[in-house]
Every structure is written in structure tokens, then in C-alpha cells.
Amino acid sequence: MPELPEVEVSRLGISPHLVGQTISSVVVRQPKLRWPIPDELKLAEGYTIKAVHRRAKYLLIDIGIAQIVLHLGMSGKLRVVPATLEPIKHDHLDIVLSSGKCLRFNDARRFGACLWQPQGEVLPQLQNLGPEPLTEAFTAQHLYTLSRGRKTPVKSFIMDNDVVVGVGNIYANEALFMANIDPRRAAGRISFQRYQKLTKEIKDVLASAIQQGGTTLKDFIQSDGSPGYFRQHLRVYGRAGKACEQCEGTINSVVIGQRNTFFCPRCQR
DNA sequence: ACGTGATCCTGGAAGC
DNA sequence: TGCTTCCAGGATCACG
Known part of the structure; x- marks a missing residue:
């Protein structure tokens, strides 16, 4: 699924079409997403969209009385199209x-979600999120403080939403490569100095991916239908068996926490 | 508190 | 060509 950059790219794409518009209706064709689409969503009709925010990988459409919360799951896509399409x-x-247009949510795998967060309330999904x-x-x-004593691999650690939000599998791999850290290393056994490097690389890779319109591996599209262009910048993700761009070594792959993990054993220690 | 593994669902690719 | 198996960018829950 889209990680933080793809969600942010979606937000930037849809926001100009949404802000200031009044919601004339809500059409639910398939309520069975990760959680059922709540009936309260109908209450949105007649309200005007004030802003579109993002928290972690959630999009928050603010209509004053509540926020419509969207999550793209693994295969969700948002487009702004004519309502008659x-x-x-x-x-x-x-x-x-x-305006006669509509925000249309398409999600083949239905791991995505649409929730209703009344003004002043915080949904359980949005509680306890990291920075x-x-x-x-x-x-x-x-990162240093939270990781002391933790034996979990550093890759799982930075993908934990309680630690920091929005770092999914692709960018975790990339950031650890840029920081020269072996993804299997116990989070609690990494120095403060190395966390400084890792923190910088996480910020850099995410910001750079947003600039490139996100990463399209298979089917991510920006809200105008175009793909993201960060894929060509991936240094390790999906490159098992290929040459490392930094040394004479070969990119390896292992499974960590049930996720495919790519790294250069010579560059990453 | 921590770490591991199963699970929701569909489609595309790879394997036979 | 057609059938089967595997894999996927996420996040929660149950269990030891």
C-alpha cells in the first residue's frame, strides 16, 4: 500500500478539488472495507469541506462537525472525477x-477504510501514534530512548507506528541502506550517533519521494491518474541479486517480521 | 512490555 | 492455454 509519501501525494492532489466544496451526497457501493463504512457518513451531506489533513497514513477530511477519515490500505486509490462517470x-x-465532481475511492483488496470521527473525539486508530x-x-x-533494551530488529522498530508513523516497507529498506545499518540489528544495540544518521535518512527519503510523486511499484497512481516517479531512485528495494550501487557487493533479501527485506551486507552493518 | 505469527481481500505474476 | 501457487506497499489481534 501507499506509504506516507503516497498518501501525502494523494492529499496534495485532491485537496484543491475538495476544500470549499459542499458535500451533496455520499454513495456507498461496498461498505465492507477493513471496517464497515459507518452509517454516520451520511451525516456529511450538506456540510462544507474546510480542509484535508493527513495524520500518519490517514487522510482527514474536515467538515466541521466531524472528520471523514480515509485509509488507503494496500491498494486504495483516490481520484477526483465527474460524478456522472x-x-x-x-x-x-x-x-x-x-462542483459536480466526486472523490472516488477504489480499493481492490479492501484493506482500506473510511471512518467517521466526530469533532472532539479521537478514534482508537488515531490514538497512540508516534510522531x-x-x-x-x-x-x-x-528513537534512541525508545529503543533501549529492545531486541526487535531495527527495521521492525522503525515500521512500528507507535514509534514513528508512516515508514512502510519500501522506505524502511531505503533509509536503512542510506544509513548503512543492517536491518536485522537489534534496535536496542544501535548508538545515538547512528540513530542521528538514520533519522536524517528517513526524513530525506520520505521528503524526496513526496517530491517525486511517490513510488509506483504496481498500481499506485496520483489523484490525476499519473504514476509516481520515485521508483527509479530505489537503491535496494526489489533489487535482490543485483549489484549494490555503492560497493562491489550484491543486494541480499531476507524476511523480517514477515516482510521482504533488502540490504547490502557489505554496506550495512 | 515485548516479540511472533495469523489474518482480512483481490489481482497479477510466476510456476507447472 | 489453463490451472495452481505465491506474493504484495498495512495494521490489528491473539497468544506465549
Whole structure:
């Protein structure tokens, strides 16, 4: 699924079409997503969209009385299309706007979600989230302190949303390569200095991926339908057996926490 | 508190 | 060509 950069690219793409628009109707074709789409979503009709925010990989459409919370799961896509456009397979939800367009949510695997967060409430999914990686709240000190005593592999550690949000499999691999850290290394046995490097690389890789419109591996699209262009910048992800770009070595792959993991055993220790 | 593994669902690719 | 198996960018839950 989209990781933080892809969600942010989606937000930037849809936001200009949404903000200031009134929601004329909500069309649910398939309520069975990761969680059922709540009936309260209908209450959105008649309200005006104030802003579109992002927290972790969740998009928050603020309509004053509540926020419509969207998660793209692994295969979710958002497009802004004419409301009259014939829906295709897996077009589960439309938020129809006064402009005559609609925000259309398509999600083949249905790991995505649409939730309703009333003003002043915080959904369980949005509680206990770690800091945003692209803010000053995300520091080496944070990673260092939280990791003391932890035996979990550093890759699993930085993919844990309680630690820091938005770092998924692709960018975890890439950031660890850039920081020269072996993804299998116990999180609690990494020095403060190395966490400084890792923190910087996480920020850099995420910011750079956003600039490139995200990473399209198979099917991620920006809200205008174009792919992301970060794929060509991937140094290790998906490159098992290929030459490392930094040394004479070969990229290896192992499974960590049930996720495919790529690294250069010579560059990463 | 921590670490591991199963699980939700579909489609595309790879293997036979 | 057609059938089967495997794999995928996420996140929660149950269990030891």
C-alpha cells in the first residue's frame, strides 16, 4: 500500500478539488472495507469541506462537525472525477461535491477504510501514534530512548507506528541502506550517533519521494491518474541479486517480521 | 512490555 | 492455454 509519501501525494492532489466544496451526497457501493463504512457518513451531506489533513497514513477530511477519515490500505486509490462517470470494479465510495465532481475511492483488496470521527473525539486508530517523521518531533533522541533494551530488529522498530508513523516497507529498506545499518540489528544495540544518521535518512527519503510523486511499484497512481516517479531512485528495494550501487557487493533479501527485506551486507552493518 | 505469527481481500505474476 | 501457487506497499489481534 501507499506509504506516507503516497498518501501525502494523494492529499496534495485532491485537496484543491475538495476544500470549499459542499458535500451533496455520499454513495456507498461496498461498505465492507477493513471496517464497515459507518452509517454516520451520511451525516456529511450538506456540510462544507474546510480542509484535508493527513495524520500518519490517514487522510482527514474536515467538515466541521466531524472528520471523514480515509485509509488507503494496500491498494486504495483516490481520484477526483465527474460524478456522472460510470464507476468501475472496486469503486466502493463516492463523496459527491457541489462542483459536480466526486472523490472516488477504489480499493481492490479492501484493506482500506473510511471512518467517521466526530469533532472532539479521537478514534482508537488515531490514538497512540508516534510522531510525524517530517516534523521536529521526530528526533534521534526519540528513537534512541525508545529503543533501549529492545531486541526487535531495527527495521521492525522503525515500521512500528507507535514509534514513528508512516515508514512502510519500501522506505524502511531505503533509509536503512542510506544509513548503512543492517536491518536485522537489534534496535536496542544501535548508538545515538547512528540513530542521528538514520533519522536524517528517513526524513530525506520520505521528503524526496513526496517530491517525486511517490513510488509506483504496481498500481499506485496520483489523484490525476499519473504514476509516481520515485521508483527509479530505489537503491535496494526489489533489487535482490543485483549489484549494490555503492560497493562491489550484491543486494541480499531476507524476511523480517514477515516482510521482504533488502540490504547490502557489505554496506550495512 | 515485548516479540511472533495469523489474518482480512483481490489481482497479477510466476510456476507447472 | 489453463490451472495452481505465491506474493504484495498495512495494521490489528491473539497468544506465549
